[in-house]
Amino acid sequence: MEDKFFVYALISAKDKRIYVGFSGDLDKRIHEHNSGKxxxxxxxxxxxxxYFEEVQGRDSARKKEKYYKSGIGKEFLKSLLT
Known part of the structure; x- marks a missing residue:
């Protein structure tokens, strides 16, 4: 059985930039981003x-992360802001 991962997008309160990543522990990872680690x-x-979504397996998480970092993926994420 493959592990579950979360592909996520964060938005900066400072300048509204979007950061995309993936992790097996979403809460811990967001805390790491906000604590400066x-x-x-x-x-x-x-x-x-x-935004976040759960996926099965590291390979699937990497592919989804790559998608959300692409032009069309970033457009989808930006559409969530309006």
């Missing part, structure tokens, strides 16, 4: 969860 997101705190 992640270099790439440290300067744009605080972060709020914009």
């Amino acid at each position: 992640t270099k790439s997101t440290k300067g744009f705190r605080p972060w709020t969860l914009l």
